[in-house]
Amino acid sequence: MRSRYGHVYEPEGGWASDSPEVDTGFSYADLEAGVGDIASFSRGDSVTGTVLGFEPNGALIDIGVKSSAYCALAECALDKPVRPEDVLELGAQYEFLIVSREDENGQQMLSRRKILTVKAWDAVTEMMASDAAVEGTVAAVNRGGAIVNVEGLRAFLPGSHYLPGQNPPEELVGQPLKVKFLDVDRENNRLVVSHRKAMVDQTINNLAVGSVLAGIVTAVKPYGAFIDLGGMSGLLHISQISCDHIGDVGSVLPLGTPIKCMVISQDKSKGRVALSTKTLEAEPGDMIKNQAKVFEEAEATAAKYQERLEAERKAREEAAQDVIFGLESVFTDSPDEPAKDVEDLPLEN
Structure with a gap:
């Protein structure tokens, strides 16, 4: 240090090694033990962090290490928000993924988008397995079909799966649309949906x-x-x-x-x-x-046709009841005659 800076700092009274009588009350063992209590995370780890504050391009997150971590704006949600406070709440806790090593300041980069992406793929995979209909939002329309946001993911809606003989119109952008899944391929980031299939199933059920x-x-x-x-x-x-x-x-x-x-x-x-x-x-x-x-x-x-069918149904029921009552009268005791057993009834030749 003397060769680089021309002098060396020495505390008043000298160092503890030079002055045994000076007791700082803190040893290297204490320092090592204290450092050991601070959490340490590696790239790829999942952590729970608390939002400490916002910056124009991201948010500061406390994950329990010596320096606050940072979540860039594009990594705050599935779709990049305008401001971090639009999707994160000050003081709230969220799950993040560590996406970088510590920099020279000991800060690590986080991503909430990656966590949400995994959950969204799990959700759409389950929906396809159960053949469930889900509501998406049309993000864009082109000659081949439309792009629909489903569970935060971008899905392709082929024109042939909108309505027969029709392509999704421009007026559909920003509107909700019922869809079912045709293909969910997480490895190739491929998601294909069908509005027509959702409408068919809904029509059949109703x-x-x-x-x-x-x-x-x-x-x-x-x-x-x-x-x-x-x-x-x-x-x-x-x-x-x-x-x-x-x-x-x-x-x-x-x-x-x-x-x-x-x-x-x-x-x-x-x-x-x-x-x-x-x-x-x-x-x-x-x-x-x-x-x-x-x-x-x-x-x-x-409506008139249904009324006519209902009247005909009732007429048939009444006619059937008359036949039943007529048969029952044959076996019913007459007030003027003694009851007859079935064996006593005359047989027809």
Whole structure:
């Protein structure tokens, strides 16, 4: 030190080694023991830290070591916030990942984003396994489809999995969207979702015989038309289009025609739905003569149709009860005659 600085500092009274009578009360053993009490973390360790303060580009975190650690703004959340205080609360505790060794000042860099990313992938993996529908937010739209934020992760929504014959419109950006998972690949950071699949399952679960649904004709066959009901396809058989005879389905329901139809049967397990517009005709042949009227009055006509079915059901039940009561009267005692056993009844030749 003398050769470098020209002098050497000596405390007043000299060092303890030179003056045995001076007792500082603190030894190297005490220093070593004190240092041993301070926690030490390595890169890759997970720690719980307390937010000490905020800086423009990050936050200071107390993780129990000699110097406060630092969490950069981009590492504070899954999506980079504008300010650290938008996602972290002063004095609150959070879980962080150590992402660097100590620098010359003894400070280590932390990441909360990496912790949240692992949890988000665990969540979407579980959701796909359970075939759960989740609500995401549309972040961007392009010709191939859309980018949807799901559980903080960016997922791709192919255009073909939005709605049949439609690409996600620009107006969808920032809006919530129900989706289901098609592919969850953590290793390749690949996440693919489907709005169409979520809508199909939701429609099937809420479907009931007698419901009136809006759809679009997506295919025309000699035996009928296939109707897209918001992602789910239903069959409108040629015999269920109108009470009047139809020879050519395409002449009555061209491809792309908007339509309303009634559900007359369904098989949820197989995703099959049978439809009818004949039941929505106020007058036989309206589907051929005046489709606009049929679709405009569809709900009202369907309600009357259901009322008629209910009346017919009650009439059948009453008729069945009359038959039962008639049979019972044969075996019931008459007030003017003694009771008869079954063996006493006359036999028909």
